[in-house]
Amino acid sequence: MNVRTLLTLALVALLIAPAATAYAPGNSTPAQTQGEPAALATDGAQNGDAASASQERNYTRLYIEEGYRSSEVKPGESTTFNVTVGNSEDEAVELDPHVVLPQVRGRPLAKSWVSIESADTTLAAGEERTFTVTVSVPSDAELGEYRALVAFTNETVTYRPGQPARPVHAATINVEVFEEPTVRISSDRYYRTQVQAGDDYTYQIEVSNTGEQAVPLNPTLETQETRRRYPGSEQTVERSWFEIDAPSEVAPGETATVNVTVSPPESASVGDYNAEIDLGLQDPARPDRGDYWQQVDLHFQVWTQPDEPFETTFGVSDDTESASVTLSTGSPANDRSASFDVTFVAPNGTTVEAERVRVTNDGHVSLGGEGPRGESQGPYTSHGSQKEFVYRIDDPAEGQWTALIMPQNAVDFQYEITRDEN
Missing domain, CATH: 2.60.40.10 (Immunoglobulins)
Structure with missing residues (x-):
């Protein structure tokens, strides 16, 4: 073979390769199939036979709606899947529904478990047909996940050298065989x-x-x-x-x-x-x-329980009739009752024991939701509660005061100081 012949063959190969686009199995929309990338091999195509390879790469224009189906089923029971196949060709296509077991990954679904409706397998041009696939799991089946392909033609494609051929027109069936937990x-x-x-x-x-x-x-x-x-x-x-x-x-x-x-x-x-x-x-x-x-x-x-109280200062005007501190805390530590010891220090340094005048519990309840960690609590779901304590002194002297707050079994708390004026 001379140099001119080799160059001619090389140019032909370069022109053919970019124009080839493979049909993707499981596409949910019709696609015009022009062929397969040169790196892919198809059944029936021999190396060096360019005419045969080109012919084999023109796949039938079928499409599968929702190419993945999954379900859960108990041993001894069955489940069904509806698979819709569409024909984008200008002429009728004869379908051949059959089960193909995966060879790459996944536990194979036994062919004996699967039955496919096949009363009418002639699909007219532009027509769609829904096939019912029934998976009947025997009562002694092992628990776990099973997988199979339901193919509708015998056309296959190999994506990488050394890997098994896969059906071009197929839907994936995934079944989880389970028992109710005991x-x-x-x-x-x-x-x-x-x-x-x-x-x-x-x-x-x-x-x-x-x-x-x-x-x-x-x-x-x-x-x-x-x-x-x-x-x-x-x-x-x-x-x-x-x-x-x-x-x-x-x-x-x-x-x-x-x-x-x-x-x-x-x-x-x-x-x-x-x-x-x-x-x-x-x-x-x-x-x-x-x-x-x-x-x-x-x-x-x-x-840790502190040895010294928390301190905060606040100012009191001459018009103040009473001063109060409101303390709020969430769930108490170790489910023990939270409490506080509150003392006020006057501007002249004398201490005044505060009187606890009010204790309040509040919370948030929902009739349409889940708990804080996603758990169900029945018709009423609690989103937490809070307890509030109010301590007050009357007729405080004008000047800078200090509130000394010692918590007991309260890991965190909020405070609010209020002055009531005439």
Whole structure:
């Protein structure tokens, strides 16, 4: 072969390659198919046979609406999918609905589980037809995710060398075979509280088992020190602060309690801490690949009781008839009653014991929403509560006053000072 012939073949190859565009399987809109990129190989095309390759790359112009279907189904039951196929050709197309099992990833869906409606497989030009695909799962099927392709022609495409050919006109069917869980955490999975340094707090985690066999229970602690730290993250909690008391299993039809007690020492630094309890449960009705459902997050804030009161100053005019301080606090630490000792210091340095004149509780309730962590609380959802204390003195002298506020079991509080004038 001379040089001129080689140059001619090279020019032909360059002209053909840019004009080729592959049909994307699963497209939801009709597409004119001109062929396939030169890097792709198709069934029936032999290397060096340019005419044959060009012919094979002209795919039938069909489209699949919503090329991905998924559903959940229990063993022994069935589920159906509706797959719509459209014909963009100028003539009728004979369809061949059949199941193709994936060879690249995913657990294959057994062909014997799938049946496809095939009463009329002739699709006229410009026509659409919906096929019903039924997946019947046997009662002894293993739990997990299964996948298959429902192809409507025998045309295939290979995207990369060495990979198996895939159908050009196909819908993906994804089925999750599941059972209703028999083991549940019946209490909260997200805890947030405050613990005074040198004190302790016990979390009670309830685990229920509605199954017919005992379930092992092996709670373990994961602390921040075993995770990847990042700037600004919570303090590192010590494993020695925790004690876990739990039975070794949850009997069928019973509820077990896991007691997790955290005891930060008096020397513990104040701040936020995180820990996680992995209950070590194995639910026969759940796939082994997911264990997030049996993990409990513990978030707590360590605080210390101050030795000296909080001080703030305010001015009093000659027209002031009374002065009051209003103190507001949220949920008390360790579920104990919050309180305050309030003393006023007059401009001349004398102290005046404030009289507590009012205590108020308030909260926010929603009839159409979820709780602060997304949990359902029935028809009424509480979004937190607050307690308010009012302390007052009458006929204060004109000048600069000081309010001394000592909190008890109140990790945080707000204050407001009011002067009533005549």
